[in-house]
Amino acid sequence: MKNKFFTYLKISALLVGVIILFAFTNKRNEQRKINKVLVEFIEEQDPYINEITVNKLLIQNRNRVTSVGKEILVLNTVEKELDAHEMIEHSDVYLTVNGELRAKIKQRTPIARMDAVAPFYIDVTGNIMPLSDSYSAHVPIVSNVSEREISNVFPLLKKIQEDEFLKKHVVGVDLNADNDYELDLRVYTFKVVLGKVENLNSKIRNFKAFYQKALKDKSLDAYKKVSLQFSNQVVCTIK
Structure with a gap:
């Protein structure tokens, strides 16, 4: 009985530890700010739109992009703004665990x-x-x-x-x-x-x-x- 009791106790302690660690990591991610914006053009295409222009679209409101918690950045909205550009066919915007905002751009042909x-x-x-x-x-x-x-x-x-x-x-x-x-x-x-x-x-x-x-x-x-x-x-x- 003692062995079973200690086994249950260890399992419970381990679960509590995992929960605490998850909550701590999640809290840190929520507080982490976006620190970098990277743009990648997919497929080899002539530069009908340049990286500077895409960066301006991504950070036209810099407070919105780089000074807010990642949890409240609406990526779909950012993608829609990029896709609405007259030179862009499709975009894919996502965040990395390192706090980088990345955009993959497919230009119109x-x-x-x-x-x-x-x-x-x-x-x-x-x-x-x-x-x-x-x-x-x-x-x-x-x-x-x-x-x-x-x-x-x-x-x-x-x-x-x-x-x-x-x-x-x-x-x-x-x-x-x-x-x-x-x-x-x-x-x-x-x-x-x-x-x-x-x-x-x-x-x-x-x-x-x-x-x-x-x-x-x-x-x-x-x-x-x-x-x-x-x-x-x-x-x-x-x-």
């Missing part, structure tokens, strides 16, 4: 620049994105396309962004007087008349086949226009 009175980008989701003060994106320039026509041209812009060949060669997209889309190339001066944004895979496949053959024949400089409008055909106009 522009895939084209609209040539308008007030220029803007089209991002990878097809939405309007403002120009950045920090960096100018190397993306195709879209001309003669109104804001209401963005949804029409977006599949073409997405195709250019996803296809390495097109991404390397195409620097511009124009809507001509016949409402047909034309592609401007980085090196060669001939226009690629795509026509309507339909049957894109077939048209691009035909253009790649033509390009490789003409490159081999060293005849690319001889053309003024290359049309992909007609089914399974590439119609060329000589200079």
